[in-house]
Amino acid sequence: MPYLDDPLIIFTDLDGSLLDHHDYSWEPAQPWLDRLATAQIPLILTTSKTSAEVAALQSALQLTHLPFIAENGAMIHFPASWRPESPVPGARYADIRHTLEELRHRYDFEFRGFGDVTPKQVAIWTGLSEPDAALAMQREASEPLIWFGNDLDFSHFKKCLTREGLALTRGGRFWHVMGVDAGKGPAVQWLAAEYQRQRGKPVITLGLGDGPNDISMLEAVDHAVVIKGHHDHAMPLSRHHASQVFRTSEFGPHGWVQGLDHFITLPAREIQK
């Protein structure tokens, strides 16, 4: 198990993980956030939100000097100081929209994406306020859509997307169209490799998440914290050993704290406090 002075990188989901499912507070996690900041351990926000939605939160958490992963892994956002050398994965939003519109024109597919509607409509779909809906609509690398057509057309639609190098993943209410190789897991792997390249030595990765869209991230890290979620989905992982996977008994930021307490060994002087 890693120590606080090991070359750790931590990837965390937001809603229901670092943030409380109901009031979005991260207060219980603050002592650990301070510890990580002091030890200069990067904390990478890894979320389904858009960059526009994450920006204010990243700033409130004092993490703006770090990259973050948005749109379920389809987008990696870098601080101004970063110059990644390897090509950053992902499709461009404009290209995704272009493909979707062309397919709809050709086959009469019945769907509506965020790019087809107004903030008012997205607010109705999501329950967000209109200004928040506008932030959620600032897409860079993935498109949420609602399918209105039949099942037969849907499987045809899926095949067409695959041919175009795009994939469809299930969200809560929406289907998400993104690059075929995109996901939280691939984004975590890419960023860990980039850290390793910059530092010239191996890194140890730890991930925390509560939902099915976190599974690829939890599979990609050395140490996985499965935070108890407000949902009925099983969270199957290929590993079970306590040195690799820890399942919390608490929800949200309380579970987040349990996970870090489990995996990260503090220096003796801190334990005595």
Ligand SMILES: [Mg+2]
């Ligand atoms: Mg979550």
